Amino acid sequence: MEVLFNTFAAGTTAVDVYRLAGGREYLVRGAVKTAVAGALSRIDFEVPFGVPVQYRAEMFNSSGLSLGFTDTATTTVFVAETWVHNPLDPQGATIVAFRATAAREVKRPHEGDIVWPEGRTVGVVVSGQRRGVQDAVLDVIVDSIVQADKLQAMFGSYGTRTTPVICFRIGANDRVRLPRPFFAGILELSEQDQNYAIGTGEKIAYGMTGSEVSPPTPALVVPLLTRADLNAAFATRAALNSFFLTRLDANRAYQFAGSA
Incomplete structure (x- = not known):
């Protein structure tokens, strides 16, 4: 599931994203002290099914000081089948x-x-x-x-x-x-x-x-979408820039994952 934050407090340079479900709070894998420039998109592969899930992000400035938390968003993902994977x-x-x-x-x-x-x-x-x-x-x-x-x-x-x-x-x-x-x-x-x-x-x-057991540290992640994927999907940088209106749009182009 995509977790999207469109805006952060002024001065935010990095965030930690948290998921709360079933009475327990986890850092979202790949969203630990993540550098941001106004917005953030991440795919949460560990979101549970059939229970309410809340997301929020703690914001930090360039000195590492907390600027507080974003508003909390709640969702529920309904899936019939059971999925398994290695978190890494x-x-x-x-x-x-x-x-x-x-x-x-x-x-x-x-x-x-x-x-x-x-x-x-x-x-x-x-x-x-x-x-x-x-x-x-x-x-x-x-x-x-x-x-x-x-x-x-x-x-x-x-x-x-x-x-x-x-x-x-x-x-x-x-x-x-x-x-x-x-x-x-x-x-x-x-x-x-x-x-x-x-x-x-x-x-x-x-x-x-x-x-x-505890999952592997959430800072460890295999990127789903990489710069190499986007370079392989577009012949030139100009073609890439003309296809996407913003950097966030490019970061959310998961349809190109695995192109490299």
């Missing part, structure tokens, strides 16, 4: 469906113990912070080899390494009570053929167990 490679996202075995039990334990001091007949709780979701069954199924390959690529390959954190954006078709969005650390992916081997289809199931 959002363009590798794919659709999955939770299996009947997924998220039947959701546990959020407390750190701590119950102790019985001398002379006490009942215990005393010594506890810390409640944890996020632990050891959730996240079994999914896909309908094609293309989807299967994308899911495997989220965990790295023989030639590439990545962090095994997966962002689940749960669609309306999957009735599971997991946080939205749900970032899961998954250390093992078990591929289970359904009908591919017998030649009647391409359904592949995946067995996964994951625990809720």
